[in-house]
Amino acid sequence: MSAVAPSGRAPFDAAVTGIGMVTAAGVGTAATWEAVKEAAATAAREVPELAGMPVSFACTVPDFDAAAHVGRRKAWRLDRSNQLAVAAAAEAVADSGLDPSDWDGARVGVVLGCGLGGATSWEKQYDALRDGGPAAVSATLIPMLVPNMSSGYVAMEIGARGPNLVTATACASGTTAVGTARELLRSGVCDVVVTGGTESCVVPSISTGFSQMGALSGRREDITGASRPFDVDRDGFVLAEGAAVLVLERQADAEARKAGIRARVSGYGASADAYNATAPDPEGSGAELALRAALADADLAPRDIRHVNAHGTSTPLNDRMESRLIRRVLGDRPSVTSVKGVLGHSLGAAGAIEAAVTVLSVEHAYVPPTANLDSQDPEIGLDVVAKEGREAPAGPAVSNSFGFGGQNAVLVFTAA
Template identity: 70%
Template sequence: MPDARPPFSAAVTGIGMVTAAGIGTDASWTRILRGETTEASEVPALAGTRAGFGCHVPDFDPAKALGRRKALRLDRSSQLALAAAAEALADSGLDTAGWDGARVGVVIGSGIGGAATWEKQHHVLLDQGFDQVSPMLIPMLAVNMTAGYIAMEFGARGPNLVTATACASGTTAIGTARELLRAGTCDVVVTGGTEACLIPSIVSGFSQMGALSARRDAPANASRPFDVDRDGFVPAEGATVLVLERPRDARARGASVHAVISGYGASADAHHATAPDPEGRGAELALRTALADAGVGADEIDHVNAHGTSTPLNDVTEARTLRRVLGDRPAVTSVKGVVGHSLGAAGAIEAAITALTLEHRLVPPTANLHSLDPEVEIDVVAKGPRDLTGELAVSTSFGFGGQNAVLVLGRA
């Protein structure tokens, strides 16, 4: 490993969430903390597909949240992200009208981008001809556009990036945002992840590869991380945005800080397109790199917000890696039992929940965990929330292509 750099922490001064658990951070946190499963239900757009259910954001009205004209020009993934960004910036207390936009960056993770728009316009092309395709197709589907739209909305003229590392995208974005602060490139970074692709093509693709739960008779109980009877993940949509600043800058303006991000590690399995390395070597490398970056030992970690997808391979591989590196002391949870798996947004959702866990000193339970898989030899929180007395936590994310990303967070 290269020589360690001086420790650096980024303060989380704002959080905005739009998830299957609810619109807004309070609604999402409350439901996740209680372990109340969302009503994963039949999605009209998925009618006729083999896996026709998913976790959608309930009662989200883009016209009300963003204005009708603006909403019509955005893919749903961008709509969700803009709503989350507005909440996060309001929570931060920053004056977006008066800030130095050149010192404000935006880094958003998305695994797929505007797939819903692409699929819809493909049908227009086939049914009505090429001259009926929307002129907004490209700015609505391109994966970079969500970050661009956030910059336009709030006058953020600094570096503007999108990270696409599959289901690790949101975590990769937050880690990258922290590096922009560390390098002195930005004073504020708006970061997180978004995804909205509960559409036939994407869901069918996951279904055909055997990644999804087949529990159509009980969809609300289908996502069951670390449970012995898990049979695949439940697809979801959602977005979460964090506002990051240097702690001294946050203190100087009297801002409240939810938590700090003190370490980041990334790696590749270099193993398989969709399956994790059965030895967990890539995941372990990312985890150890994050710990080294934070300057903390494995025995100092008190909590893990796990990737925990509810798939047979991922959950066992992750559990073995966590036990090998951290032992069985940390209290482990996965929020996907509540909100499903929102792909590129998942890591951002989980980082936000980890920050709130540290702030409120409560670990949410892993919903739908009825019988722990005997191969999962870690302390998984279930049934109800648990008090957290420690100061440090990690949030893990792993994606197709073997892309791994881990954050270390601490109490403010």
């Protein structure tokens, strides 16, 4: 790499030293990685709370015991999105080998992405207000629903007293958080940043809102085949919940303590479409700004990218736009996958989950397949990995995220 990247700044690598995940595949990074590698079907389930709604299935975290992960006395005070974040952060910090009792908490930051905040608590407490009046509403409603509490609770658990914030860029929130965390390291403000994203909004109002927009898959008779990114028969995404957290450190610091570096965050770019509130720019011109900025930040050329972890929502508009973007900037060389075929779309957490999977792909030189891709849409024109995973150098790799409001964010990962 050159001393100064085309972006005008010196290249900077943030070492990923820890990963934690809680997804529809299960609790823990290993469960998610194995499910994504197998890519047998969408991890969708009928959700009792969605009974009678236009779409009654979603990708929810199975067998999550909040009391076991955050403590029985704390669990009832935390929205489910916060519980998932705390559980993922605990795994990530343990995986990093760092000991919160030994670090300087003032030099440790927390940056998480979240699109909707405590939607589960909000809806539950609204029902309480409607049915039982003001006296039935919990005094903890506000701290349960405000989006920043996910990073706040994680900081309380690990004694992180540095910058603490939540990014809200819709379905790009988790990716924006990781990019922001890297900047805190680059600027020298922090020595360690715990970053990622969380979301839990599988509730009637949110599900119905997306359904009314025509965004959700309507495959009621085939819910395990409902999320099918890049497939000619895709008809919408499957709503999901989950969380993923990465521990980032400066490369030199991680090497000095002989940490296991799983991969490096080497580039980040962000942009806006300035086009439409919910639909992406059909040509992806706004997203192209983010992708090219991330490549410049990493001091890499388009031909250097070997793999793309796509936003790949399984919606007709997104998949078509993203394929045009990838072909135009990166060509048809990189392998492409979308984990939403297995895990569904967890909105503000999606970018963080996909960043974690991209780290694992780079680390293990393995590209997992896209689930339910039976017949690739001829308009896609990409090397989308399907049916079976591929053992091949997976880095450098990019992870794309796009969201309502024309939000675009892209990360570049390289091997340790």
